[in-house]
Amino acid sequence: MYAFELQRAASAADAVRAATAGAQPLAGGQSLLASMKLRLSQPGTLVDLAGIADLAGIRREGNALRIGAMTRHADVADSAEVRSALPALADLASHIGDRQVRAMGTLGGSIANDDPSACYPAAVLGLGATVQTDRRQIAADDFFLGLFTTALEPGEIITSVSFPIPQRAAYMKFKQPASRFALIGVFVAQTGGGVRVAVTGGGNGVFRHAGLEQALNASFTPEAAARVAIDASELSGDLHGSAEYRAQLISVMTQRAVAKALAG
Numbered sequence: 244m245y246a247f248e249l250q251r252a253a254s255a256a257d258a259v260r261a262a263t264a265g266a267q268p269l270a271g272g273q274s275l276l277a278s279m280k281l282r283l284s285q286p287g288t289l290v291d292l293a294g295i296a297d298l299a300g301i302r303r304e305g306n307a308l309r310i311g312a313m314t315r316h317a318d319v320a321d322s323a324e325v326r327s328a329l330p331a332l333a334d335l336a337s338h339i340g341d342r343q344v345r346a347m348g349t350l351g352g353s354i355a356n357d358d359p360s361a362c363y364p365a366a367v368l369g370l371g372a373t374v375q376t377d378r379r380q381i382a383a384d385d386f387f388l389g390l391f392t393t394a395l396e397p398g399e400i401i402t403s404v405s406f407p408i409p410q411r412a413a414y415m416k417f418k419q420p421a422s423r424f425a426l427i428g429v430f431v432a433q434t435g436g437g438v439r440v441a442v443t444g445g446g447n448g449v450f451r452h453a454g455l456e457q458a459l460n461a462s463f464t465p466e467a468a469a470r471v472a473i474d475a476s477e478l479s480g481d482l483h484g485s486a487e488y489r490a491q492l493i494s495v496m497t498q499r500a501v502a503k504a505l506a507g
């Protein structure tokens with residue numbers, strides 16, 4: 244590790260001031276510190292968000308759950324409120340990485356990082372959530388812009404995410420066994436506005452699958468999902484699995500997610 248300056252922010256306003264001046268936000272450090280050790284990123288100053296009480300916590304707001312950016316994965320997984328209102332999200336959080344990652348990693352850090360195999364982006368996009376930052380609200384459909392890229396502007400800090408509560412939802416992931424990231428993960432939600440299907444692990448970033456959404460809007464059954472041909476030509480392949488293998492996984496994970504959502 245190389246030398247850098249660490250600032251501790253006491254409030255979101257403090258953090259925004261530091262980030263606007265060029266400091267990089269530090270949340271759970273599960274991705275950022277590893278990338279600094281590998282010299283993939285070399286920020287001169289970090290601003291630690293961990294002491295900002297306002298950025299953590301879970302609360303019900305009408306038909307939505309608002310989860311603070313600094314809420315740790317383990318707290319989402321264990322939350323009685325999330326388990327009862329949005330069990331698919333608690334389930335997703337409970338299968339992220341290992342115990343240490345879940346104890347340290349945060350919702351805000353996960354979606355700001357936008358790893359193409361991460362789980363939370365699939366829930367945010369699949370549920371049509373809204374990302375709240377220090378300066379605006381960003382709809383999930385406008386937030387994820389591809390490989391490690393989001394709509395966040397320099398110095399912009401995520402403060403919370405509002406998840407609308409769907410009629411039914413489920414997330415299924417086929418784990419990359421070493422990292423436990425998604426080789427393919429599919430989040431399926433039946434919402435007032437129709438079915439949404441978000442896929443992670445398939446390419447440059449999380450994406451919605453129009454063909455699966457259309458089929459599941461007509462019939463919310465595993466059989467309907469199974470009849471959709473998944474085009475491998477836009478998926479990525481690597482040593483863990485070819486594009487064709489990932490296409491097959493998208494189909495199977497979607498069928499399983501629909502069955503799980505129907506089982507409640």
Ligand SMILES: Cc1cc2nc3c(=O)[nH]c(=O)nc-3n(C[C@H](O)[C@H](O)[C@H](O)COP(=O)(O)OP(=O)(O)OC[C@H]3O[C@@H](n4cnc5c(N)ncnc54)[C@H](O)[C@@H]3O)c2cc1C
Pocket residue numbers: 267268269270271272273274275276292312313338339340341344347348349350351352353355356358360361362363395399400401402422423424425
């Ligand atoms: C071994 C291992 C296994 C993992 N397995 C999984 C998995 O199965 N599924 C999965 O989804 N993830 C997995 N992860 C990633 C994990 O979920 C991390 O929590 C996540 O990638 C980063 O969150 P963090 O809070 O640690 O953020 P950090 O590493 O601190 O920050 C990540 C990035 O987000 C920025 N940032 C952080 N917070 C904010 C904010 N509030 N506003 C704006 N920018 C911000 C930082 O500046 C940085 O660029 C794994 C990680 C490891 C190390």
